[in-house]
Amino acid sequence: MTHATQTTTTRSTVSLDSTGQDVKDLQVVLNATVADNSLVVDGVFGNLTKEAVMALQKEYGLTIDGIVGSQTWAVVDSIDVSENDINSRPVLCFGSTGEDVEYLQRRLNGIGFGSLVVDGIFGVATESAVNKFQKYYGLTANGIVGSQTWNKLESIDV
Secondary structure, three states, X not given: OOOOOOOOOOOOOEXXXXXXXXXXXXXXXHHHHOOOOOOXXXXXXXXXXXXXXXXXXXXXXOOOOOOEOHHHHHHHHHOOOOOHHHHOOXXXXXXXXXXXXXXXXXXXXXXXXXXXXXXXXXXXXXHHHHHHHHHHOOOOOOOOEOHHHHHHHHHOOO
């Protein structure tokens, strides 16, 4: 009888031209976070996968080198991609516009992190409210609304 347990096995470093299951796992997470489902999950680490890795590294404050080593794997493996509705939300940051920004502004207002004008424009006030929210909940306070910030925002009852 086998048991599904979380192990601390170290994944191999992957980079351009790597192939295999680790690359497929990586592509699934990248699609759910920074690549907006634009990657083919084929287990081949090409230029698009490298660009997405660099975007993820930037979002999480890691060294931006396009190489997935232990620090980047730690972030990738911590991201839950099972809740597609939350993880399908786009990454938002200063300068973003649209309905997702309006939703973000309403959500931040509703849980007490601002009295933002709901205009769909991610400006200074929205960025400040996001930073305040991230600090309060122990997230990386970078003003960027990625999967971890969305997950926390969605988990709070209003």
